[in-house]
Amino acid sequence: MPLSKFLNSIGLEQNAQKVYLALLGFGDAPCSRIAKKAEIKRTTAYNVLENLIKQGLVSSYKERGVRRFVAESPSKIRNTLEAKIFTLEKYLPKLQSFYNIARTPMPIRFFEGEEGIKQISEEILNNKEKIIYSFGSIKDVKQAIGSSISFSKRRQAKKIFHKSLRTRDDKFRPGYLENQEKQLKEVRFLPDDVKIPEMVYLFDNKVGVISPKKEGTGFIIESDGFFQAVKALFDIAWSISQSTSKK
Template sequence: MDIANKLAKIGISGVLYKLYAAAIELGVAPISTVAARAGVVRTSAYNALGRLEQEGLVTLETRDGQRCVIAHDPTVLLERVEGRRQMLNELMPQLRSMYNRALGKPQIRFYEGEQGILTALWDTLTITSEPKVLRGILSMDELMQTPGMAEMDRFIEGRVKKNIWLNVIRSEQKDTEPTWPSTTSQLRELRYAPPDMLLSMTTFIYDHRVCFISSRKENYGLIIESEEFATLQTVMFEGIWKLSRRTSGA
């Protein structure tokens, strides 16, 4: 496959390809020169070069009274693809949610291993409902093992940056050390479940999804996307929340 076909795979084809190839060959040149090198009518070149500029591949600038094309280093193509990939990764949970709701069927995603647990954990920060409230039941001794305190601290930082408030219930007898208290600075309210209620698995409820994070022994993350199931889990959470003991802020 030649360069033209390869660039066409990422949307640079036809006139766009001809003008981009001419631009990087010339480096800096008047629009008329770039159009002539590309074999494109000058009037057609203006619109196409404008699109290339929007993509960050060239810059259009007036020099000595002439409108010139300045080609950027081709490595910008990698940044362009990577930027789109990151954007799609961010959008994918919402797009999948819309798709799954249209199907009317619950979706179950199973993620195995430590990386799977991280994938499931960070998915909880894709919450889109307003206000952004994440409901969580945290099994502290297990979270300190997997994914570990360092990763949990990064997760908390990411949650705060996204302005997501966390209502969290924990079992006081499973808290191995005083950490993650109620605090407005970290957007968190902690309550302790009744002593006879042992909460042994980390669970998050957000949008129409419920995320489960296992112990290191079973080593998996599980996301169930179902409006009915999420509603049931929310009702159960709120029932336990009302029974749980408030804690003072840090």
């Protein structure tokens, strides 16, 4: 493999190659000398040098007020690649799990119409783990699942705790956001720029999605792997959510 092709494969584009190879020949030099040797503009060379410093291939120091650049040993390239491989090995099992989820057929049940959507509601309430996670907007969905008051009362009667992320412009009935602990729930606001017209429910090892009433459709995916993937996204959103308490 030609040297230029190898350097390109590790992320060094043409100007970066010219600058790095020129600097290897000098050992250390000011930017102007490097730019002349690499046959590129001084400002371009300076930007390239800054990027090479970030990659650990170049360092710099000042001598008599002039900034000079030093090429690090080429063995640093190997160290950088080994560090990337180490990081890849760390995250590979997680990446593989997403790959497996994508390749594994998941049981999906589709529901249509008012009765179908109510079936999803009933399945959510028949919750073995006694906890529901949800996110989205219910203002266009609640007509499809029936009275939100009825759903909430039945959930509380079954001692099911509800952690919910809602859009700030959602429609809340009076008292919904008050005494949340007593109502066995915790509600937080999604960031203002996040708009989700559907309601997504996570329960047991299932993910249920209910679309707005005008579409009248929904589905449930039963898969532990898919549940864990969506739950991880929920946890990230929860960490940046905003309190619903009035100050």
